[in-house]
Structures are given as C-alpha cells and as structure tokens.
Amino acid sequence: MIKIPAIAQVGEPILRNQAKPIERISDYTIIELIDCLINTAIAKKGVGIAAPQISQSFRLFIIASHPSERYPHAPTMEPTAMINPRLLSHGEEVVKDWEGCLSVPNVRGLVPRYQSITVEYSTQQGETKQDILTDFVARIFQHELDHLDGILFTDRITDSADLYTEAEYRQIIAQNSK
Ligand code: ZN
Numbered sequence: 001m002i003k004i005p006a007i008a009q010v011g012e013p014i015l016r017n018q019a020k021p022i023e024r025i026s027d028y029t030i031i032e033l034i035d036c037l038i039n040t041a042i043a044k045k046g047v048g049i050a051a052p053q054i055s056q057s058f059r060l061f062i063i064a065s066h067p068s069e070r071y072p073h074a075p076t077m078e079p080t081a082m083i084n085p086r087l088l089s090h091g092e093e094v095v096k097d098w099e100g101c102l103s104v105p106n107v108r109g110l111v112p113r114y115q116s117i118t119v120e121y122s123t124q125q126g127e128t129k130q131d132i133l134t135d136f137v138a139r140i141f142q143h144e145l146d147h148l149d150g151i152l153f154t155d156r157i158t159d160s161a162d163l164y165t166e167a168e169y170r171q172i173i174a175q176n177s178k
Contacts, residue, residue: 004043005054007102016150019057021084025126037062038079048140050147053103059084061144074136082121091116099153108169110162111153113142
C-alpha cells in the first residue's frame with residue numbers, strides 16, 4: 001500500500017529552511033524519498049512538489065505538469081525528479097499568472113515569474129542535465145526552487161490585490177473561459 005505523507009502547512013518552520021544539497025543520489029533514503037514525492041504529487045494531483053513540503057529538507061523536487069482548467073495547454077509530463085536544481089539564467093520577460101500550493105491551502109495568487117529559464121539539475125540516474133524551460137513548466141520550476149530556499153509563492157506576490165481565495169479564483173477562471 002502506498003503511504004502518502006502529511007503535507008507541511010504554511011507556518012511550519014521546515015517550509016522556511018534552506019534545504020540541504022543531496023550528496024549521494026544512489027542512497028536508499030533518497031531513492032525512497034523520490035518515490036514518495038512522485039506518489040504524493042499523483043495522489044494530490046499536484047503539478048509539482050518539493051521535498052521540504054513533506055518535511056524532508058533536501059534540494060529535490062518533482063515536476064509533473066498536466067493540463068488543468070487554468071492551464072489547458074500545459075504539457076503532460078511523466079513526473080520528473082530534479083535533484084540539486086539550479087537556475088542558470090533567465091530571459092527578460094516576466095509574466096504574472098495563477099499559482100497555488102499544497103502547503104498554502106485555499107489561497108491562489110497572481111505571481112510574477114520569468115517566462116523562460118535555463119536550468120541545471122541531476123536526474124535520478126545521476127546525470128547532470130541542462131534544459132530550457134518556458135511558460136507553465138518554467139513557472140513550476142521557479143515555484144519549487146523557491147521551496148528549497150524557504151520561500152512561498154505568497155512571498156513573491158507584488159500587489160496584495162493579487163491574492164485570492166480558492167472560491168474567488170474558481171469564479172474568475174469560470175468567467176474567463178466562457
Ligand atoms: Zn508550493
């Protein structure tokens with residue numbers, strides 16, 4: 001049976017810590033942690049989850065993009081583990097769009113993020129990979145990378161009028177898709 005861990009909630013100190021780099025990807029605890037994060041992302045229908053969100057302070061997250069009401073054109077990805085991820089460079093364009101977070105329930109907000117980024121991370125197989133990410137996937141990467149540095153999406157909101165409840169967000173999305 002798959003055990004889904006509790007999600008750390010805003011206010012818990014673990015979400016504000018600087019997470020530790022992973023030294024040995026082949027360690028059994030890391031392999032187990034990756035499996036657990038992937039299962040949790042799937043169970044919670046999240047598009048991303050970072051290790052500190054299940055109270056494991058390591059530099060590791062999962063990106064699992066899939067289309068949603070707000071992002072109907074989001075690519076469908078196999079859940080992908082990114083270990084010791086780094087943002088190498090970014091384009092000039094900054095885009096505001098909706099985000100939510102399993103650790104900040106019932107809150108949605110319009111968050112400014114770089115539209116295009118160049119990133120580096122280690123794969124589960126221990127290879128170092130560089131990628132150019134754009135749009136929704138770039139947004140997920142920046143949101144998850146922030147979790148490794150103790151930052152929540154609500155910290156990135158530049159105008160408090162960009163903060164909404166889940167119910168208000170649903171109404172706005174429904175109106176815009178008419
Ligand atoms: Zn989050």
